[in-house]
Amino acid sequence: MKLFKIISIFLLLQNTIVAQDAVHNFGAMQVHNGTSVGFHLDLVNDGVFNENLGLVGFYGYDKSITVSGTNTPVFYDSEILVDNNLYLETPIEIINNANLITGNIVTPRDNSDIHINFLNSAFYIGENMVSKVDGYAAITNKDDFIFPVGTEDRLRMLTLNSQATNAFAKCAYFYEDPNNPSTFNETFDTDEKETDFLKVSEKEFWHLESAIPSTVTLNWDIYSNINTLGEFITDLKVVGWSKAQQHWVDLGNTDVQGSLTLGTLTSDIFVPNDYSIITIGGNNDILETYNLLELDNYYMTPNGDGVNDFLVIDGIEDSPNNNLQIYNRYGVMVFSKNNYTNEFGGYSNRSSVVTRNDGLASGIYFYIITLNDLRQKHQGYLYLTSNAKK
Structure with a gap:
């Protein structure tokens, strides 16, 4: 941080007033390339302040x-060092870089139209527990982005990886019970689920808007009480409140890292706009009462000869509501599938293990199949003797 190089000045141009408690622009202001302007007072922007190249x-x-006013200020570079937070009552936009040093950028959660918007190739640096977006952050014309969102002194970032460019997307984090949200006109009953075997966090949620099929990566901390959602982090999944079905649905788990105290969880591909909110889910405690049975060990040679090419589990048709998990010898999950129908052919669907949809190495693997309809868990070993071929 080189504040000693910053020249803190106020541009006092025609139709611009510097009052004792605010700078009020109702004409036109511009920061030229190489110029640094510092605001130590409130900014009321009712004029033009969008042709900026400096800091x-x-x-x-x-x-x-x-920052308030009728017009949106657009900054090339911006720097935030405000001990008691920068409050937005109008949107602001960033063309190049936002340096988050101290103080949150606070936006009203009951009005997502007020946000900080990162345009095109814009980025930020310096996000931390005391400097982030406490409210809504947005992007324009980006495929991927990590939203530096959170609340008060907690950074709860959401990573968005989209299959195409988002013309616009926005996100906020809420440390609230979805059964009783403070700023939504509806409630999201955690007992309304696509299956009784799904459990939904009652501690927190994210509101994400995007029209592009995407994956998201959520994170948890000690306040998330993840241990109430599953015995192991591999039990976790991203869940979303479906606007069409009006209940919680499983959005998948393609990667999970960490411990029950701190970690990250990545969903499968979904369209965020189809869901009012998303959060972390897990397995209902009812699974703990299931009978744990040893199942046969299986032998696979997925070479396309029609013999032992797929993992065909005996009796799977008796429990279409099921979940299969496969682990390598190091205990790393390499495959998971809800409602498994004997389609595993030696390919991983976990991006953190190998290239997604790539063949697994020869070796011994451990599997667990949960048969919800039969209230049973089966486990055994799988012997894979050759790489799957595309």
Whole structure:
């Protein structure tokens, strides 16, 4: 941080007033390339402030600063060092870089139209527990982005990886019970689920808007109480409240890392706009009462000769509501599938293990199949003797 190089000045142009408590622009302001402008007071932007190439900084020591007005200011580079937070009452947009040093950027959660928007190739640096977006962050014309969102002194980032460019997307984190959200006109009953075997967090959720098929990566911390959702982190999955079905559905688990205290979880591909909110889910405690049975060991040679090419589990047709998990000898999950129908042919569907949909190495694997309809868990070993071929 090179604040000693920042020249803190106010541009006092025609139709711009510097009052004791605010800078009020109702004409036109512009920060030219190489120029640094520091705001130590509130900014009221009712004029033009969108042709900027230099640095616009907000500096408040032992105070807060508010940006308001009828027009959206657009900054090339911006720097936030406001001890008691930068409050947005109008959107702001970033063309190049936002340097998050101290103080949250706070937006109203009951009005997602007010946000900080990162345009095109814009990015941010410096996100931390005391400097993030406490409210809504947005993107324009981006495929992938990590939203630096959270609440108060907790950073709860969401990673969005989209299959095409998002013309616009936005996200906020809520440390609230989805059964009783404070800023939504509906509730999201955690007892309304696509299956009784699904469990939904009552501690937190994210609101994400995007029209593009995507995966998301969520994270948890000690306040998430992840141990109430599963015995192991491999039991976790991303879940979403379906707008069409009006209940919680399983959005998958293609990668999970960490421990029951801290970790990350990645979904399968889904369209965020189909879901009002998303959060972390797990397995209902009812699974703990299942009978654990030893099943046969299986032998696979997935070479396309029609013999032992797939993992065909005896009696799977008696429990179409099931879940299969396969682990390598190091205990790393290499495959998982809800409602398994004997389609595993030696390919991993876990991006963190090998290239997704690539063949697994020869070796011994351990599997667990949960048969919900029969209230049983079966486990055994799988011997894979050759790589699967595409």
